[in-house]
Amino acid sequence: MxxxxxxxxxxxxxxxxxxxxxxxxxxxxxxxxxxxxxxxxxxxxxxxxxxxxxxxxxxxxxxxxxxxxxxxxxxxxxxxxxxxxxxxxxxxxxxxxxxxxxxxxxxxxxxxxxxxxxxxxxxxxxxxxxxxxxxxxxxxxxxxxxxxxxxxxxxxxxxxxxxxxxxxxxxxxxxxxxxxxxxxxxxxxxxxxxxxxxxxxxxxxxxxxxxxxxxxxxxxxxxxxxxxxxxxxxxxxxxGRAFALGAMPPAIVPEGAPLRLAAEAIGDGAGIGPISFELRAGEILGVFGLVGAGRTELLEMLCGKRAIKSGAIRLASGAAPASPTAAWRSGLALLPEGRKTNGILPNLSVEENIVVARRQAGGGLVARGSERALADRLWRTLGIVAAGPGQPIRSLSGGNQQKALFARCLAADPSILLLDEPTHGVDVRTKGDIYRTVRDLAGEGLAVVFVSSELPEILALASTVMVLAHGRRTLYAPRAGLGENDVLSAAFVEAA
Ligand SMILES: Nc1ncnc2c1ncn2[C@@H]1O[C@H](COP(=O)(O)OP(=O)(O)OP(=O)(O)O)[C@@H](O)[C@H]1O
Ligand SMILES: [Mg+2]
Missing domain, CATH: 3.40.50.300 (P-loop containing nucleotide triphosphate hydrolases)
Known part of the structure; x- marks a missing residue:
């Protein structure tokens, strides 16, 4: 040969x-x-x-x-x-x-x-x-x-x-x-x-x-x-070693957990909606659907990036945000899909990229030293691989850029975390790190909306599952009691 x-x-x-x-x-x-x-x-x-x-x-x-x-x-x-x-x-x-x-x-x-x-x-x-x-x-x-x-x-x-x-x-x-x-x-x-x-x-x-x-x-x-x-x-x-993701115990929404967000028949007037759901503290809502089903559009409506033309969102922390900046201030953090086009500040360091959302959320100045400590802590929690927090983010490997953006969301100390395909391009070990971090945060009362096109990920992580197809909700049920087929058949529902 x-x-x-x-x-x-x-x-x-x-x-x-x-x-x-x-x-x-x-x-x-x-x-x-x-x-x-x-x-x-x-x-x-x-x-x-x-x-x-x-x-x-x-x-x-x-x-x-x-x-x-x-x-x-x-x-x-x-x-x-x-x-x-x-x-x-x-x-x-x-x-x-x-x-x-x-x-x-x-x-x-x-x-x-x-x-x-x-x-x-x-x-x-x-x-x-x-x-x-x-x-x-x-x-x-x-x-x-x-x-x-x-x-x-x-x-x-x-x-x-x-x-x-x-x-x-x-x-x-x-x-x-x-x-x-x-x-x-x-x-x-x-x-x-x-x-x-x-x-x-x-x-x-x-x-x-x-x-x-x-x-x-x-x-x-x-x-x-x-x-x-x-x-x-x-x-x-x-x-370099035998490694397994390790089965996680099933996630359940804690009894009597306070309501963080309620979406009441929201629609964008352009094919998405009406969609309704509730999100409680400690809940992980897994949103599944095919590309084009309306998952990203839903997240955009939740964080003020896309106008809501019908229905309403109620937030425990106040009025529904009218813009992404307002969303950060109301405690909603979004990890967008597609890091190159959405949100990476390529010429800034990893540290700057991590703390930028915190500045937006706080709206004021934060002591430099505490920012550094925060970036350092998240850096270690997520195991970011790079020369150091001062390295320009564009020279990190793709998966490590994704981890840095995840760290940015956490740095804003949100009460609701919106994740759009957070494990795109991350390796198996890091996927495990992200899953565990999401579970731990939910355990501390964070409410999470988690969009993914990987079914095993939805089933492993979610406490509640919502499936979208053609902009509509076709399934909304507690994770317990759902099988792979229930979720898949809801995703492949024909357009009405
Ligand atoms: N232009 C650059 N300047 C400095 N360091 C760089 C540059 N490009 C890559 N690196 C470093 O080289 C290492 C390897 O990066 P590379 O992008 O090849 O990884 P990868 O295997 O493709 O990872 P991933 O699965 O995350 O895409 C990383 O530590 C990264 O920070
Ligand atoms: Mg790569």
């Missing part, structure tokens, strides 16, 4: 932080390799080097028989290495079709962009990734995270890929959308395209990969055919 890609001794440091300590890897044409490891293990750094986005300190890369040093991503793309980044990178103000054909606009005789031709050329690309429902003329920024992801993949396929690198492509896809993506991957594989696939969802690895490579602390710790490994072996390789 001759390798399409052959990598030897790749090393990379950022200042004195040694991130890659000598990576060796061979990939054959038509092979799908899963690249796994905990948050901060060096996965994104490694693939950024392969695709010319980052330089390396040492090591060799042979691609398609030629020794290569890509100094720009353009050179890598021309050689057939296509990299879909962990953070979405569509241009939000352009249309879908403009994003698909950036730098390759079709122009008519007059030299003006031929929008009809562009739309027509876009449709088959979108259909190939199961996104035929997306109108190519829509503005990319208006699409959901999942839809943007699919457009990015469609864009990659419009080029002549020989090696496709997918850095956590399924983090924001539903199981249905992920299955469509896997069909695309299988089709590419059958045409000899090699794929590097990064994911924190181990079940996906067994569906799609031929080989599993695990990174730990910047080095390869195992490289095995998928048939010769197991979930347990992979987790042990990633963490």
């Amino acid at each position: 001759t390798a399409l890609l052959s990598v030897r001794g790749i090393e990379k440091s950022f200042d004195r932080n040694r991130v890659l300590t000598g990576i060796d890897l061979d990939i054959a044409a038509g092979e799908v390799v899963a690249l796994l490891g905990e948050n901060g293990a060096g996965k994104s750094t490694f693939v950024n080097i392969l695709s010319g986005a980052l330089g390396r300190d040492a090591g060799r890369v042979v691609f398609a028989g030629a020794e290569t040093v890509f100094s720009t991503t353009r050179e890598a793309i021309d050689a057939g290495i296509i990299h879909i980044h962990q953070e979405l990178s569509l241009i939000g103000s352009l249309s879908v079709m403009e994003n698909l054909f950036i730098g390759d606009y079709r122009t008519g005789r007059s030299g003006i962009i031929d929008r009809k031709a562009l739309a027509a050329a876009s449709r088959p690309l979108l259909e190939r990734v199961g996104a035929g429902h997306i109108d190519p003329r829509r503005t990319a920024g208006e699409l959901s995270t999942a839809e943007q992801q699919l457009v990015e993949i469609a864009k990659a396929l419009s080029r002549n890929a020989r090696l496709l690198i997918l850095d956590e492509p399924t983090a924001s896809l539903t199981p249905h959308e992920a299955a469509a993506l896997f069909a695309v991957v299988r089709e590419l594989k059958s045409r000899g395209v090699a794929v590097i696939f990064i994911s924190h969802r181990l079940e996906e690895v067994f569906q799609i990969a031929d080989r599993v490579v695990v990174l730990r602390d910047g080095g390869v710790v195992s490289d095995r055919p998928v048939a010769a490994t197991s979930r347990e072996a992979i987790i042990a390789d990633m963490t």
